[in-house]
Amino acid sequence: MHYEWSAPVAENDVRGLRVNDTVTLTGTLYGIRDATQIHMFDRGRRTRFDLAGHAVIHTAPSVKRVAADAAHPAGYAPICVGTTTSERMERFTVPLMRQYGVRLVIGKGGLREESLKAFQELGGAYLAVVGGAAALETTWVEAIEDVDLDDLNPESLWKFRVKGFGPLAVAMDSHGGSLYVQVRANAALQRERALASLGVKSY
Amino acid sequence: MKVDLEQVEEAARELYLRALKQLPPDVKQGLDRLAAGESDPGAKRVLGTLVRNIAVAEERASLLCQDTGIPIYNVRIGRGVELDGWGLKEAIRRGCARSTREHPFRSSVVHPTTRANAQDSTGRGVPVISVDFVNERDSLEIEMIPKGSGSENNSWLKMAIPADGVDAIRTFVVDCVLEAGGKTCPPTIVGVGVGGTADLCLHLAKEAATRPLGTRCEDPEGATLEQALTRAVNMLGVGPQGLGGDSTAFAVHVETAATHITMNPVAVNMQCHSARRARATFRPGGIEYGF
Numbered sequence: 001m002h003y004e005w006s007a008p009v010a011e012n013d014v015r016g017l018r019v020n021d022t023v024t025l026t027g028t029l030y031g032i033r034d035a036t037q038i039h040m041f042d043r044g045r046r047t048r049f050d051l052a053g054h055a056v057i058h059t060a061p062s063v064k065r066v067a068a069d070a071a072h073p074a075g076y077a078p079i080c081v082g083t084t085t086s087e088r089m090e091r092f093t094v095p096l097m098r099q100y101g102v103r104l105v106i107g108k109g110g111l112r113e114e115s116l117k118a119f120q121e122l123g124g125a126y127l128a129v130v131g132g133a134a135a136l137e138t139t140w141v142e143a144i145e146d147v148d149l150d151d152l153n154p155e156s157l158w159k160f161r162v163k164g165f166g167p168l169a170v171a172m173d174s175h176g177g178s179l180y181v182q183v184r185a186n187a188a189l190q191r192e193r194a195l196a197s198l199g200v201k202s203y
Numbered sequence: 204m205k206v207d208l209e210q211v212e213e214a215a216r217e218l219y220l221r222a223l224k225q226l227p228p229d230v231k232q233g234l235d236r237l238a239a240g241e242s243d244p245g246a247k248r249v250l251g252t253l254v255r256n257i258a259v260a261e262e263r264a265s266l267l268c269q270d271t272g273i274p275i276y277n278v279r280i281g282r283g284v285e286l287d288g289w290g291l292k293e294a295i296r297r298g299c300a301r302s303t304r305e306h307p308f309r310s311s312v313v314h315p316t317t318r319a320n321a322q323d324s325t326g327r328g329v330p331v332i333s334v335d336f337v338n339e340r341d342s343l344e345i346e347m348i349p350k351g352s353g354s355e356n357n358s359w360l361k362m363a364i365p366a367d368g369v370d371a372i373r374t375f376v377v378d379c380v381l382e383a384g385g386k387t388c389p390p391t392i393v394g395v396g397v398g399g400t401a402d403l404c405l406h407l408a409k410e411a412a413t414r415p416l417g418t419r420c421e422d423p424e425g426a427t428l429e430q431a432l433t434r435a436v437n438m439l440g441v442g443p444q445g446l447g448g449d450s451t452a453f454a455v456h457v458e459t460a461a462t463h464i465t466m467n468p469v470a471v472n473m474q475c476h477s478a479r480r481a482r483a484t485f486r487p488g489g490i491e492y493g494f
Contacts, residue, residue, distance in 0.1 A: 080309070135259040183440065
């Protein structure tokens with residue numbers, strides 16, 4: 001199934017997603033990174049943004065400071081908006097969902113067991129974007145609408161306005177499905193075959 | 204041949220931008236080759252997106268990847284070159300900082316404990332500048348590599364023992380690729396260092412990971428390992444972005460060095476599918492840019 005969505009999204013809709021579905025987003029998307037979440041969840045800072053029902057993407061973009069106008073409400077033009085490896089931020093999925101009501105996490109490389117459990121319990125999903133395809137991804141970003149915690153630049157909390165952001169693959173769903181778990185389990189099975197091809201006996 | 208340091212600064216600035224925007228032909232061909240041989244439809248789609256991304260970056264002169272990396276400059280100096288070595292390093296540093304501020308693009312470099320970002324891609328010991336000397340006359344080569352963190356965060360060193368033999372090396376490489384999964388932005392170039400000291404072993408792995416596709420290890424022992432390991436890691440089914448498929452690695456590259464009688468070190472360093480690099484060669488006739 002393919003879904004064209006505009007956040008905020010309802011819990012029921014997110015619970016309808018299954019691994020291998022695809023989602024394309026239009027409208028608001030928040031950008032968040034290591035330092036953003038270290039400051040929000042380890043150092044007690046709060047954002048003025050209402051993230052309830054929203055999607056966050058693991059990113060720290062290249063931006064250019066420009067005069068604020070209708071096209072650049074925050075005084076920033078996007079130069080390159082891409083995606084970083086999600087797993088470093090694994091322990092922030094639960095507080096993002098519990099404290100802020102985030103429903104969708106977008107990233108690359110996947111999240112781990114604790115996030116998968118949170119998606120089940122609280123109603124969420126992980127959407128995989130193709131990492132390293134930032135030139136293309138940037139063409140889906142219309143504007144940087146606002147920014148918070150900007151002393152952490154480039155790891156500020158960014159509010160993007162996006163159009164046709166996707167298709168993103170549902171890689172972890174709220175039913176315990178995870179493409180990453182499947183691929184890892186299969187790779188562990190293939191390990192013996194790979195080592196045998198190398199003539200390795202004793203490992 | 205005398206080298207003008209202002210030209211070095213300019214080249215250091217230009218090289219960073221070129222590396223961030225244009226992939227070398229060997230990497231583009233490598234992607235086409237993987238896409239042609241991929242049997243998994245989802246993996247084929249991901250590879251197609253990567254090919255499209257390269258075209259968009261070239262059309263719009265935009266950055267290929269958001270990660271501007273840790274800047275690495277490899278300098279190779281010919282025997283007839285006269286230059287102020289300290290001045291050369293300073294010029295590279297200035298060019299690197301100017302590139303970041305003038306374009307502008309994201310400075311990905313912070314102090315390791317305060318996490319303060321000077322917003323110009325420089326800091327203590329960064330850019331990384333490696334200097335070597337080559338048996339050529341009038342040639343100064345500067346290679347620039349923006350090393351992304353997704354792949355760099357997946358680096359390993361194992362001080363194996365001689366009794367474990369080459370099997371320890373083979374097993375370690377397979378297990379590192381397995382552990383990395385999708386975090387390194389596969390398909391990757393898996394760089395393997397074999398031998399040396401602990402630090403040399405890791406350096407060899409980095410050299411291997413950043414070597415052009417299609418090149419082989421000069422040590423025949425290393426070359427044999429490369430071939431067998433390339434086949435083996437591609438049996439794991441990790442696939443592009445770790446979402447499954449045949450295309451886990453473009454290649455495994457190996458570099459070797461002699462080691463101690465009691466040692467058997469092996470290191471792995473990876474390069475992501477955006478295997479960026481740019482090269483400037485100074486000759487008496489002028490500066491030539493390439494990959």
